Amino acid sequence: MTVIATSYMVTMAMDVAKQLSSQKISIELIDLRSLEPLDLDAILTSVKKTGKVVIVDEDLSRCGMTAEIAMLIYENAYKYLSSPVKRVAAKIIHPCRIPGERGIT
Numbered sequence: 448m449t450v451i452a453t454s455y456m457v458t459m460a461m462d463v464a465k466q467l468s469s470q471k472i473s474i475e476l477i478d479l480r481s482l483e484p485l486d487l488d489a490i491l492t493s494v495k496k497t498g499k500v501v502i503v504d505e506d507l508s509r510c511g512m513t514a515e516i517a518m519l520i521y522e523n524a525y526k527y528l529s530s531p532v533k534r535v536a537a538k539i540i541h542p543c544r545i546p547g548e549r550g551i552t
Contacts, residue, residue, distance in 0.1 A: 449493040451516060452503040460503055482512060490516065491524050496510045498529035508536035 452460045457478045459525040464474035475493050479486065495499055500520060513534040520532055 448499040508534045510546040
């Protein structure tokens with residue numbers, strides 16, 4: 448399985464990889480040190496090798512880095528996937544609505 452992560456999520460992914468290795472589950476971790484330029488070749492090489500992908504990010508999954516990378520994988524390596532790309536990210540929450548604010552009653 449390929450795990451793609453940035454920043455502090457790399458540390459967390461390394462901890463999880465150690466735990467999974469005791470269950471004989473192999474993780475290939477890609478530490479994206481930069482998003483621009485994005486090392487798409489490294490991502491696609493790993494995806495083609497493992498067939499499974501988890502993208503981990505501290506930010507929201509929608510409209511963020513996880514969505515963009517997932518789409519690039521689908522556009523360039525769909526036929527190599529044995530399961531859908533999974534994203535682990537912050538929960539999407541909606542701002543609270545305050546009565547009287549912007550015409551809200």
